[in-house]
Amino acid sequence: MSCQRWSEQLSAWIDGMLTESERRSLEAHLQSCETCRQTVEELRELKDKLQTIPVPSPKPEMWNRVMRHIRYRARRKRLTVVKPATWLAAAASAVLLLGAIALLWQKPTTSSPKEPTINFIVSYHADTVSLGLSDNPLCHLIATAELSEAEGHE
Amino acid sequence: MNDKTEEFEKLVELNRDALYRIAYRLAGNRDDAEDLLMEALTEAWExxxxxxxxxxxxxxxxxxxxxxxxxxxxxxNHYEFVSLDEPREDDEGAEPIDLPEDSDDPESVAVKRAFWDAANKALNELPPEFKTVVVLVDMEGLSYEEAARALNCPIGTIRSRLHRARILLREKLKDWL
Structure with missing residues (x-):
């Protein structure tokens, strides 16, 4: 019988990984096959010898370099993660800013001369009224409302 | 440093010899082992x-x-074999090996070193999928099931790759067996 059929089972037999029926068949073959017995001996010796190959010590300071690299990557990752609250604050600021700009561009309505009008002025002046989102850079743009009497304009 | 990073670093510290050993056996030399450890541990942290x-x-x-x-x-696909005895230009010298206790006999030391060199060369010449199985099962003692999980393949594939790898190694190292 050709040994090729048994070849792959030889390693699994050494490792105790054959099923009961595979094991019985192979052991019967090994009784009569000198070539396969020789192969088993060599593979077993090879496996034993591979385990004796030593590993040299790591290069000096290797672990310091490895851990520094991991800490650096960890820090960088933390910095790139933006919390949902930050996104919400940014979105709210953008809405407010757009609202302020829209009001600025709105043409004064034809109101009656006696009716007061409101002019929104976007400015950075110190005497402005904060909208309460000063932590967000977008909210540094402060809208101030200046009430004026329409009659003062005309 | 937060709790998660501390926990991770503690586990690395506790297991660093084993981690380095696996990295070295896969990579085949100290420089590549260091790069492999850096990349794999960074991914592990993430x-x-x-x-x-x-x-x-x-x-x-x-x-x-x-x-x-x-x-x-x-x-x-390029892979460089580094002799355990020959210093590399970018290295401080030969990769230092802690010899076993019975290493007094110079002839026996020379024979062992020659085998280690030949075996490392033969391992590095294996297709990477074969080498990985040999390192995990024969050198690190993983079971077929564990190796199959690690490599995300069926146990039958591990069995087949391991046998073919051993046959290739036996051919290359026949003078030592």
């Missing part, structure tokens, strides 16, 4: 939320390391 505390940290990182190693080899 996936640390998936690690179940109390399970085997080394085997978990070994799985990541084998995938990293196989990715490297797929991207860059």
């Amino acid at each position: 996936s640390f939320r998936h690690f179940r505390l109390g399970t085997d940290f080394v085997r978990w990182v070994a799985t990541i390391m084998t995938h990293t190693f196989l990715d490297w080899r797929r991207k860059n």
Whole structure:
């Protein structure tokens, strides 16, 4: 019988990984096959010898370099993660800013001369009224409302 | 440093010999072992939320390391064999090996070193999928099931690759067997 059929089972037999029926068949073959017995001996010796190959010590300071690299990557990752609250604050600021700009561009309505009008002025002046989102850079743009009497304009 | 990073570093510290050993055996030299450790441990840190505390940290990182190693080899087929005896230009000298206690006999030391060199060369010449199985099963003692999980393939594939790898190694190392 050709040994090729048994070849792959030889390693699994050494490792105790054959099923009961595979094991019985192979052991019967090994009784009569000198070539396969020789192969088993060599593979077993090879496996034993591979385990004796030593590993040299790591290069000096290797672990310091490895851990520094991991800490650096960890820090960088933390910095790139933006919390949902930050996104919400940014979105709210953008809405407010757009609202302020829209009001600025709105043409004064034809109101009656006696009716007061409101002019929104976007400015950075110190005497402005904060909208309460000063932590967000977008909210540094402060809208101030200046009430004026329409009659003062005309 | 937060709790998660501290926990991770503690596990690395506790298992660093085993982690380095696997990296060295896969990479084949100290420089590549260091690069492999850096990349695999960084990836392990980033996936640390998936690690179940109390399970085997080394085997978990070994799985990541084998995938990293196989990715490297797929991207860059070049592989350099470094003799254990010959210093590299970018190295401080020969890779130092702690010899076993019975190493007094110079002839026996020379024979062992010659075998280690030949075996490392033969291992590095194996297809990477074969080498990985030999390292995990024959050198690190993983079971077929564990190796199959690490490499995400059926046990039958491990069995077949391992046998073919051993046959190739036997051919290359026949003078030593």
